[in-house]
Amino acid sequence: MRRILLGAAMAAMLAGTAMGPLPGLGFAAMAQGAGNPFQPLLYVNDSAVTRYEVDQRVRFLQLLRAPETDLAAAEQALIDDRLRNFAAKQAGITASDEQINAGLEEFASRGNMGVEQFEQVLRSNGVDRETFRDFVTSGIVWREFVRQRVLGQARVTDAEVDQEMKKIIETPRITSVSLSELIIPAPQGQEARAMALAEDIVSRTRTEGDFASFARQYSATPSAQNGGRLPTAPLANLPPTLRPILLQMQPGQISQPLPVQGAVVLFFLRDTQGTLRPGAREQDLDYMRVRLGSTAEAARLQAVVNTCDDLLAQTSNLPAEQVMRQTVSQGQVPVGDGIRLAVLDDNETTVVSYGGAVDLLMLCKRSPALLTNPPAQAPVATSAEQDGQPAQPNPDALPEREAVRNQLFNRKVGEAADNYLAELRANAIIRRP
Incomplete structure (x- = not known):
């Protein structure tokens, strides 16, 4: 059964929305309720959102190192x-106590912690258990x-799978990267300060x-004088x-802080280089010839x-x-047919006259040969096996169709859920007191 990566998933719950900041948002709005932390800052369909909840959510987002952790977020x-x-x-x-407890355990386990240990971390950072x-x-x-209202409406056709597989085949596999580094010293007792600077x-x-300027100012490696650039x-x-x-980053992106022994490391991905899988340019042709x-x-x-x-x-x-x-x-197609098929798209035709006879050629489908004969999924044997280590997966293998x-x-499903939430947002009455 397909696993739905929605709802409680951290990425979905922390993702930024298309809605811009509400009018009047800012520290001034928070300050107005400074004397009463439970004073409503806004109402959503008559459900109040208090200053205390906003403050708690800011702390929670910061603890999770969410992309956006300000008041607006x-x-x-x-x-x-x-x-x-x-x-x-x-x-x-509604959610039962059993479901909630299971959700708390699952969420805490992402940080390799139990619920009590995670809640202790929350408390030490000023976040109440109820917020979690x-x-x-x-x-x-x-x-x-989403399972009840959206799941049954999602359908994936074989043609869509073929198109996605084709995209994977035609996308170069990254083999080299151009990085810049920034290494912030984090001596014992100063880890939090180094992490705060990195964030x-x-x-x-x-x-x-921007990254180069920060690297020159804060990085503790020789590459700092070159803006952190590495070969x-x-x-x-x-x-x-x-x-x-x-591999999860795009050129022009900075990594999240990476704690290592005695330091916090940042990387900026300047560029990537890659190559296609062997055979990625080869094609199979499904075509008809009618005399x-x-x-x-x-x-x-x-x-x-x-x-x-x-x-x-x-x-x-x-x-x-x-x-x-x-x-x-493609290599098995007669040269005469191949030349004419080369200029056709799927389901296009051309007429070839030989004087006494006429052929109608029609290209049914042009597909990457790797879709028909994908590389083996079996691991590639390496010398590492002799040391008792497992063989490495075949780097040229394609993902399974399923x-x-x-x-x-x-x-x-995710797009449909986002669209539904956008409709709810558009139809909601969101106001300030």
Whole structure:
């Protein structure tokens, strides 16, 4: 059964929304309620959001190192939580104590902690248990709401899977990266100060120039004088724990702070270089050739067929030797046919006259050969096996079709859920006292 990566998932719950800051947002609004932390700052469909809740959410977002942790982000997150809870309540959806406790445990486990240990960390950072519980509960009821209202509407076709697989095949695999580094010393007892500086640098870095300026000012490595720039290096030469972090980044992005022994490290990804999988440019052609008696007959067929299935139906009364359909690799297509098929898109036709006979050629589908004959998923044996280490996966292997289908399915469900939340937001009455 497909796993729905929504609701309680941290990324979904912390994601920024398209809604801009509400009018009057800022520290002044917080200051107005300084004497009463439970004074409402705003109402969402008559459900109050208090100054205390906003302050708690800011602290919680900061602790989770969310991309946005200011007052605007906290208010918007709480507004969306109210809307999620409102939709779930309207649908009669609630969360049981068992579900909430399981959600708390699952969330805490992402930091390799138990619930009590995680709540202790929260308390030491000024975050109440109820803030954590409310956050998780909102995710649980929204996930169930999405399951009931959205899940059944999502469909992924074989054609969509083919298109995604084709995209994967045509996307170069990253083999080298151009990085800049910034290493902030974190002596014992000063780890928090170094982390705070790193987070501030992340929030203020927009360009490579920004990063270079910070590197010259704060980095403790020789590369600092060069703005932190490192020579382009093969991805395989970098530590295995760093590779997945870099593969999730796009050129022009800065990494989140990475704590290491005695330091906090930041990376800026300047560029990537890659190569296609072996065989990625090879194609398989599914096409038809119909031998006809005249160009007029060929023209008539051209006018009434839109697909190869149409052409098969229209020529079903012809002798079998006059109708040919095959799927072969590009190298197996006769040169004459190959030249003409090269300029056709799927379901396009061309007429070839040989004087006494006429051929109608139709390209049914052009596909990457790797879709038909994908690389083996089996691990590649290496010398590491001799040392008792497992063989490495085949780097040229494609993801399984079912895995790609599930990714597309989750993406569609996520987009539908986001659209539903946007509708709730558009129809809500959001006001300040």
